[in-house]
Amino acid sequence: MNKAVFLDRDGVITQDPPHYAHRIDQLKLIPKSADAIRLLNENGFKVVVVSNQSGVARGYYQEKDVEIYNSAMEKELEERGAYIDAIYYCPHYPEAKIEAYRMDCDCRKPKPGMLKRAEKDLDLDLKRSFLIGDKLIDVEAGYRAGCKTILVLTGHGNDESKKNATMNIKPKYVSKDLHTASQIINGTTRLHRFPQENMKMHDVKEMVEGKRYHDE
Numbered sequence: 001m002n003k004a005v006f007l008d009r010d011g012v013i014t015q016d017p018p019h020y021a022h023r024i025d026q027l028k029l030i031p032k033s034a035d036a037i038r039l040l041n042e043n044g045f046k047v048v049v050v051s052n053q054s055g056v057a058r059g060y061y062q063e064k065d066v067e068i069y070n071s072a073m074e075k076e077l078e079e080r081g082a083y084i085d086a087i088y089y090c091p092h093y094p095e096a097k098i099e100a101y102r103m104d105c106d107c108r109k110p111k112p113g114m115l116k117r118a119e120k121d122l123d124l125d126l127k128r129s130f131l132i133g134d135k136l137i138d139v140e141a142g143y144r145a146g147c148k149t150i151l152v153l154t155g156h157g158n159d160e161s162k163k164n165a166t167m168n169i170k171p172k173y174v175s176k177d178l179h180t181a182s183q184i185i186n187g188t189t190r191l192h193r194f195p196q197e198n199m200k201m202h203d204v205k206e207m208v209e210g211k212r213y214h215d216e
């Protein structure tokens, strides 16, 4: 069985521009995300992208646009020696404008459907796998699939981490970005436990920068 790292796309690998990334001219890798993916490749992880793309259901763009965008992203990564093993996306939305996509599917995160599908397709051991996302719905999907979870502070991560007093499901680790997260997974950097209930954002920042370290 294989171990995997599931990655959200927007705000984790690539910048998350306003109004739903779907055109090639919006595509911009987050610094060092290619290095991070290469590191995961080298350490024997399957790298699997799991992305909510409700912009399809909302009528903002089509599935072919998602695929063109994904291919362009893969090409940019490959030029830097980084490979993605599989990409899954959910085009659905319960209140969709486009009827064909209007459903309460099992793949839209926080549901774990995309991860479960990858488990079968790629013979994954989810318990030895990780999920990295910039939103709590990503973290929840990873948690529900039985993976270890990391919230990154890129994309929406900064805002999302401020909700930590009210969140039901907390990430196991928090990290500055995908590159730091990949180092955590590969054991080359100290593990940052997610802060306790009453921790403030500046505490999180300090932890990420390594000024502060919480033992169990």
Ligand SMILES: [Mg+2]
Pocket: 008, 009, 010, 011, 012, 016, 133, 134, 135, 155, 156
């Ligand atoms: Mg995201």
Ligand SMILES: [Zn+2]
Pocket: 090, 091, 092, 105, 106, 107, 108
């Ligand atoms: Zn779906």
